Amino acid sequence: DSSIVSLKTIDSTIIQDVRYATTNNFTGKVLYPSAIVFLRKVVADSLSKANKYFLEKYNYRIKIFDGFRPLHIQKLMWQIMPDERYVANPTKGSRHNRGAAVDITLVDLNGNELDFGTQYDDFSEKASPNYLDFPNPILENRKLLKEVMNKFGFIQLDSEWWHFDFKDWKRFSIPVEDGID
């Protein structure tokens, strides 16, 4: 279950919106050559279970922005945003670089994103799950996202509501990239 798989082969009902394969991301640059989400198989399986739970209990679906992220992309991101609250330092590596983290939101049956108070990759204090100065519906959406993801083995970052590490991320290493910098 440590193989790296395309998420679509595990669960085609999770919506994919790979913003780093477009210019619509905090760097303003296309970072990925293709919009395919890869994850460790056990991480993809767990995300699929969370998605089924959201669908059956709440009529929501997961929309994923990012999964596995190559280390050389992490280095590019760090050059633009060298702040460890918002981009992991590539000398330590991100859990995304291990295929063991996901950036997600929730959508309703019409595909509309639920309100979590900020957009994806809004690098401000409002992105923190500890920021409480929001109306109740937003706080409730945040609570639901965190609780269900915890139930399926994911741990939320305390500076980004959308980022979850898989609990066993240490089991997976960062793939070596020969000749890329």
Ligand SMILES: C[C@@H](N)C(=O)N[C@H](C)C(=O)O
């Ligand atoms: C860049 C942002 N989407 C993200 O994933 N940040 C965390 C901290 C990371 O780089 O691991």
Ligand SMILES: [Zn+2]
């Ligand atoms: Zn992330």
